[in-house]
Structures are given as structure tokens and as C-alpha cells.
Amino acid sequence: MKKYIGVDLGGTQVRAAIVNEVGDIEQLVSKPSMALADAQTIMDNIIHTIKLLNISDDVVGIGMGVPGPVDTKTGLMVMATNIPALENFKMAEIIEKEFKLPTFMDNDANVAGLAEALVGVGKNLPIVYYVTHSTGIGGALIVNGQVVSGARGHAGEIANIIIDRNRQKHNELNVGAVENEASGIAITRRGQEILGAHINDARDVFDAVAKKDPKALQLIDEVAYDFALALANIAHVVDPYLFVIGGGITKSKDLYFDLVIKYFKEHVHTMMQETPFAFASLAEPGIVGAAMLPKSQGI
């Protein structure tokens, strides 16, 4: 059975694993990612981390998941807010030369989506749309087992989809961007506005929802509506066989996701109302999905 090296590079940790072609993790190592160091130091650290693995001859490729949009043609992270030295740095090329294995790179949402489409809940489906509902909101389109990353690595930058043009401007995203109205950060902000300053994070809002606080119920109804409009817009573009929803906010799925489905159905054509939704199924989508990148390219 073929095996792949998956690398999951984050702002805190870099992890590397040997993953077999059906998605089982056989070895896993991790180190601090030294995200604010210079490029050479970060890359040496990644290489050192990979070398902690016992790399046998049946390892045929390397995939890296990174925290920012990637030009997949050149293997560059085109924006790297959390690891600034690696912006436009030829990471994939350096890794490929060091290990003499074909190396592919994509952003963390895309590799997580790929994992779910190849070895997770969307296995063998021709079109899977993965959405991470977390502190922020990201997406990934997987068609016939390959990530559609986009011309500039910006496919799936669904955070910026406008769900209501009559909102307040908050940051560099569009007025009414779904991330500013329905992400974890947005739920916290809207919770503070409506429930008061004792709200520290989205969990506090969901705690109030669980206690049937009327204002919290109203807020989460509005958040679910906002989130559903973005999903409806995505569905009209790609009509997926399955939406896979991941991310930390889904821990509270019993408190809001039925509303999302209800409002989604109200905003799509009749036949699309049957679109199935599933929650992310894999314990380690980031590292497994990274390892699946070479597999998805026929390696």
C-alpha cells in the first residue's frame, strides 16, 4: 500500500505524519512552528520535523497544509498572515528538493475538505463542498477527488460572501460578509451587543441558547439565517452531492444547525432542498488531507 507524508503547518505547531492511502495515520510527530522566525529557520524546522519520521521506500509523495491561500501551480503561499516570512516563499520546491519526493501544497481548509472527500464522510462523491464553521469561515470545493483551488488560490474564500449589504463595516472584508455575521468571532461580537459584556466567546452565547434566553434564541436564529444564505449562494454555484460542515462551532450543532437547514431550504430551488449535509468525520482532517494531496494528483 502506498504511503504519503502529510505536513500540517500552523501558527503554533508544525506536525508531520506518515499516512497510508486509505487515510490511516501510521506515525505522527510535532514541533513548535516558529512562525515568526525567518524563512530559512522555519523551513529548516519543517525539514527537521519531517525527518523525525521513519520514511520507508513505500512513501511516494508529500503534501503540506498551510494557513493561507496557495498558488498551487508554483507552491507558494500568496498570503501568510500568521507566518509572514513564508509569504510568496517557494516552500514546496525546497521540500521537494530535500526529500526527492513530489510535493504539493494547499491551504488548511482545502486539505481538510480533500480529506473528507477522499477518506471521510464524502468518500467517492463527485462534488463535495466543505465548510469550516469556526472562529472564521472557510470553504473548499472538491470535484472528482481533486481540490479546486482557484487561479489565485482564492477558491473557497467564502468568508467574504455578502449575505446582507446593509450591515456595518467591521474590517477589510465586505460589508455584510458572512464571516463578519455568522462566524465564531461574529457570534461573540453580536452576543456582546445583545446579551451584554459578560459574553466572552461563542460558547457563552450557546450556553444562553441552551437556557432558552429569548434574546440569545433570537440572535442564533439570525446567525443561522445569515450562514444559510451563504450556503445557498454556494449551492447555486456548485450544487454539491454533499455539504460537509466542520469547525469548532459545530460542537454546538444541536443548538443551531436545524435552523441553518431550514433557512437553506427556503432559499434554494425545490430539487436542491434535498441537498444532504454531514458533519466532518475525521479526527485529523488537516494532516490526513495534506497527505492526500499527492494521491489526489495521481501520485
Added chain:
Amino acid sequence: MKKYIGVDLGGTQVRAAIVNEVGDIEQLVSKPSMALADAQTIMDNIIHTIKLLNISDDVVGIGMGVPGPVDTKTGLMVMATNIPALENFKMAEIIEKEFKLPTFMDNDANVAGLAEALVGVGKNLPIVYYVTHSTGIGGALIVNGQVVSGARGHAGEIANIIIDRNRQKHNELNVGAVENEASGIAITRRGQEILGAHINDARDVFDAVAKKDPKALQLIDEVAYDFALALANIAHVVDPYLFVIGGGITKSKDLYFDLVIKYFKEHVHTMMQETPFAFASLAEPGIVGAAMLPKSQGI
């Protein structure tokens, strides 16, 4: 050189052509489509039309473009407003049996997009997004030379993308659906509301724009903004290498499309502002695109 039969079925005419693999039309025939007849009569008429062609041995497949969303797995038109008898009717199977050639089917916007992506202005680009800006608004996603039709044939049903949830309800589409605010029909309706009852169609509005009527200029600015928001939402999902814009409204492109580009750039991430736009280049995208369906499937 391989050749294909392309069939373009519309509410008025059915046309059939022999098209070679680089997209040249070698023969073209047409007949009334008998759209309101029973299914058997319509199908016999299509078969008769195809048999008017001189079908040589180098013809290796058949593609059909039809006016409604298609389940491409089964070759059924799942909605057929203009040709009601063919809704959920096994058209592709009947044609395949009659001519003993592999037969594929997709809707008219998807085949037009495929034509532009394979032999038109988007030739050889990995991700092309085609938009028809006409009486209505439709879209098509072509990835690696294949149409992404969707699980229920509804990928590209972008008419229903919401660009402003604070509009009036007009029909079965969403409140604020882009087709109700920026299509040819919408331009006519909005023109009548603002410019008066003498407006008969979108051309009358563009005539007023050409004469620099201030109300018409304001209206077309708003229409361009509405249309641009839908394009920005699409771009955040698929980040195409190229948008191709077709359809009758583009005859007036000099009077509105610079505004569309301007507002598009205002609503996408910095790198995506470079997304190129081109206008549809083919004289016969419908019939050429239909013929390209078998080619796109490796026939």
C-alpha cells in the same frame, strides 16, 4: 480528426450539426422543435433532424444542449418549462440507442460555457466561469475541460443568488435574486418604474443611457452593482482563471460593463481584483458546446 454531432434543442427550433474536434461546424440543419407536442413526437422530430446530417464513420459521439437543468448521470432534463413533455424523459438513452453512439446531455448555459472553455476564449484554462447575461442570468463552471453540472443539475443556477435581501418578491426566485435585479427582464422592469411606461425592453434603457439620461445612468449603475455582487460571490467560491460573459445584454457592454468590473473589484480580495473578464467569442456556442460534451468525457 474526430467529429461529433451537436444538438441544440430550444423552445422554437431544434438544430443539429456535425462539429469537428477543434470546434468547426461542418454541416448544420434545423427544424421547428415542436416543443408543445408529446414526448414521442418531439423525439422522433429530433431523430429525423439528426438524420438530415451526413453522418460519416469518423463521428464518434453525440451531445445535446437542452433548455433546463439536467441530471447528467441519467440524461434526464429534471425541469423543462419550455418543453414540458420532456421533463424527466430519458432523451439521451433514446438518442444513444437510435444512433448507437455515446450520447451526453447538459443544459444550454453549461454547453455554451464548455464551448468557450474548450475551443473559445477560455481555451486550455483550468477553471472557466461562464455567465450568460440575457433575458435571464445563467452560469456554468468548467473545471479541467469538463462541466461541473452538480448533483441535481443545478450548478450554475446563479439566477437565484441573493444580492440584496431587502428587495421586493417578484416570482419563485429568492427576494433579491440577481436575475430579478440585473437581467434583461429586470432592466426592463426597473426601467419602466424609473423612466416610465414607454420602456419596452432593456434596449430602450440602454438607449437612454447612451443619451446620458441621468435617471437611466443611475439605474444602470445600480444594475451593474447588483450584477457585480453576484460575480464577486461566484469568484469567492471558484476563483476562476477567466470569467466569460455572454448573452444579449452584452451587446450594450460599452454602456455598463466597466461599472461591473469596478464594483467587482471593490468586493473581492486584492489578488482577485486581477481576475480577467472576456466576452463570449463563438458564433454558435450552443451547438458547438453540445458537440463538445462527448469530447469532454474522453470520447
